[in-house]
Amino acid sequence: MTVAAIKPKRVLPGFTLSLGTTLLYVALVILIPVIALILKGAQIGPAQFWAIVTSPRTFAALRVTVTAAALATIFNAFYGLLMAWVLTRYEFPGKRILDALMDIPFALPTAVAGISLTALYSANGWFGTYLAGTGIEVVYTLAGVTLAMAFTSTPFVVRAIQPVLEDLDPALEQAAMTLGASPWQIFRRVVLPAIFPAWLAGSTVAFARSLGEFGAVVFIAGNLPFKTEIAALLAFIRLEEYDYQGAAAIALVLLALALVLLILSNWLQFRSARHLEARS
Numbered sequence: 001m002t003v004a005a006i007k008p009k010r011v012l013p014g015f016t017l018s019l020g021t022t023l024l025y026v027a028l029v030i031l032i033p034v035i036a037l038i039l040k041g042a043q044i045g046p047a048q049f050w051a052i053v054t055s056p057r058t059f060a061a062l063r064v065t066v067t068a069a070a071l072a073t074i075f076n077a078f079y080g081l082l083m084a085w086v087l088t089r090y091e092f093p094g095k096r097i098l099d100a101l102m103d104i105p106f107a108l109p110t111a112v113a114g115i116s117l118t119a120l121y122s123a124n125g126w127f128g129t130y131l132a133g134t135g136i137e138v139v140y141t142l143a144g145v146t147l148a149m150a151f152t153s154t155p156f157v158v159r160a161i162q163p164v165l166e167d168l169d170p171a172l173e174q175a176a177m178t179l180g181a182s183p184w185q186i187f188r189r190v191v192l193p194a195i196f197p198a199w200l201a202g203s204t205v206a207f208a209r210s211l212g213e214f215g216a217v218v219f220i221a222g223n224l225p226f227k228t229e230i231a232a233l234l235a236f237i238r239l240e241e242y243d244y245q246g247a248a249a250i251a252l253v254l255l256a257l258a259l260v261l262l263i264l265s266n267w268l269q270f271r272s273a274r275h276l277e278a279r280s
Contacts, residue, residue: 034255041252044245052249057225058234062253065231068142068217069210072149077203079150080157081195087158088165102159105152110215117148118220140222145230148216153206160202164195197269204265208258 041049052058087099105113121128121138131138138144168191176186214232221228231250238247 037248037251037255040244040248044249048245049249049252052246053253057229058231058246058250060226061229061231061234061250064142064145064228065211065254066257068145068149068230069207069213071146072153072210073203073207075146075150076154076157076206077199080154080202080206081161081199083154084158084161084165088162102155105155110152110213111219113151114148114216114219117144117151117216121147121220139220140224140228142228144220144222145217145228148220149210149213152213152216153209156206156209157199157202160198160205161195164198165191168194200268201265204261208261211254211258 044052053062083102087095087102118125118139120126121131121144123129123132123137123139128138136143138147172190173186176190181189212232213230214236217230218233221230221233223229223233231254235247235250235254238244238250
């Protein structure tokens with residue numbers, strides 16, 4: 001006597017309706033604006049597009065943006081890994097509060113974050129007063145831009161690594177320990193290969209997020225052309241000047257950088273996953 005398999009009930013509507021609703025949302029919110037931006041940029045022409053992108057002010061804004069985003073990502077790559085490790089491997093009073101604080105940059109408006117950081121790190125702020133005594137300036141410098149970008153992109157790294165560490169089988173580390181491996185060898189040979197794809201993904205998304213950051217940076221940067229002016233702000237200025245082609249060209253460069261990073265990240269994650277499968 002054979003028993004027919006019981007199919008689980010679908011809580012959501014059927015595949016066709018669910019897929020159609022999802023694709024409609026993606027088209028309206030993501031694809032159509034991106035396509036509109038690409039079409040607007042295509043009207044500029046290669047020569048004019050290159051002239052806009054390579055103009056001294058635009059090139060300086062892109063350089064400041066990429067440099068600050070790279071520095072913020074390097075910081076968050078290590079800080080996010082350390083924070084995820086602490087939240088998953090240790091028990092201590094206030095752990096839940098610290099875990100919840102990691103999501104503050106998601107909930108807090110970026111403009112409010114920028115104002116708060118400016119007030120804290122200005123010459124008469126809580127932290128800025130002590131830093132000014134040592135000759136360190138944060139507000140209206142590249143350091144301030146990096147700080148604001150790091151603040152808004154921290155959760156991407158933490159939340160990418162944390163679930164992977166929680167699901168990692170402790171038996172693997174115990175087996176390596178019984179074989180005489182040191183803590184550093186266990187981390188490098190067992191833990192790091194397992195979390196590397198998530199670490200890479202979180203860092204890449206954090207970098208892409210930093211490239212487009214506006215609200216948190218605009219207050220602490222001072223927006224000095226050729227010094228602390230970021231590309232997103234310059235695009236906004238071009239819109240206020242009714243220079244739609246200039247704004248579209250700058251936005252296209254940021255979009256291209258973000259897409260290249262995401263594609264490269266996905267490719268590296270795929271290669272890493274294949275490598276782990278081959279080793280196992």
